[in-house]
Amino acid sequence: MEAAKKQEALYEEKAAGSIGSAPAEAGRQGEIVIAGLGKVYASKKNRFEALAGIDLTIGANEFVTIVGPSGCGKSTLLRIVAGLDDLTEGSVRLDGDEVVGPGAERGMVFQGYTLFPWLTVRENIEYGPKLKGVSTLERRAISSHFLKVIRLEQFANAYPKQLSGGMKQRVAIARALANRPKVLLMDEPFGALDAQTKLEMQEMLLEVWEKEKTTVLFITHDIEEAIFLSRRVVVMGANPGRILKAFDVKLPAQRTQEVRELPAFLSLKRELGALLKH
């Protein structure tokens, strides 16, 4: 019993170490290149151009947010990158390989709650590694690590129905990251949360992102959230869904709540707000 515990602690250390030094790992990049992407929803009666001429490159380990009015095709774009929807024109490449369907290297966090209700928090986090055939002990180490990161250790054996909305999204993020994806796709993951929880979640996400170093493509319609989180904000417009403009966020790399008061933050917020009004 004792020996097993020790072993687990050892593994945890090892796993934490390897997760921490992720960028050094060979072959793990995560550059997304979207080129000339178009999407048409066609039915017998009508034809709807949801996306047209999208060109966007997201560098490895970059954190990019997309903002835009409701219905401009943000989710559609993200789902195409995830491989859950088909594109009708152009291409999406991940590290040079064309994306053709969903895969473990592109993790996703959805707006709605999509934890598996029949699995405990820990089992949800271990779902991806288990599919990959990671050994039980190593899986435990991974889930323990992420339970610590999302600060839900005492809920390891709870079922999703026992969690609050914010806790569920934290687990969903951990579940996606436990799979060591090259890219993390997030579709308004904090949209349903109250203001305070949202701030906490944003800080936690940045903390995790700095540790795990994956590429993040994050969708929101909250301008402040977009600026606070990312290094680059992409603004989309509707009819057809297209990219209007991209902004580099010139703020300190270390984001604390104080950056929200900085002139650079406020002026970018004003600029984005003006652009989105039209």
Add this chain to the structure above:
Amino acid sequence: MNATKRRKPHTFQIFKDIGGRPFAFTAGFSFLLLLIVWSVLSYAKAVNPVFLPTPDKVLTEMIKLLGTGEYWHHIGISVFRVSAGFILACIVGIPLGIFAGTFKYGEAFVEPPMEFIRYMPAVAFIPLIMVWAGIGEWAKILLIFLGCFFQLVLMVADNTRRVSADLLQASFTLGAGRWKAIETVLIPAIQPQLMNTLRLILGWAWTYLVVAELVAVNSGLGYAIMKAQRFLNTDQIFVGIIVIGLLGLISDRIFAFLNRRLFPWA
């Protein structure tokens, strides 16, 4: 607005849980009411006793019958027939239903003919079954099987289709392929609903049992009821009906219990 005058909550609140005790009490009261109506009608001789025996006569008859090995044999053989037909229907029907619910080709292949056959009364198959399977044990099991099978397949397919597409897509983005998604998402996700479906179908199985035992048998509860009818022995008919009701209730409770124990997450 007066703060001290708090409004008493309504007794009947939509979907509101009332707790175990009030529930059990109300259920008991409902049974009691049934018994009272029965008593009033029978003791007051409002209905001819040949048609409606008194509760105490039925009770003494029940105690008498349950004291005989012969009646337990009837119960045993009936339980066996119901179980065999039901389990066979499950073995074939559940995988077929999942298949039909998962793939559109499966739906197209399985469901239209089933929808068609489902509306043919199982009773109408009796002569055919007797031609096919004779009048032996298999004939009864086959009838129960047919009665359950088509309903079961359609309901399981429906359960499967109700699984949230978001959960499936989440599993895809976590690296699951089609078969893994079926194994690790579809099948766990339908289980609680599936148990409810099985509960309902088991009810059907008991109905078809009585139908199956009405023809050419000399054992089983249905037969006992038929025999009692021939002698206009309504006491025994009532005993038969009550025993079948009790057996159905017991199996139903077992399912409900299993559902709570096996799926605490639901």
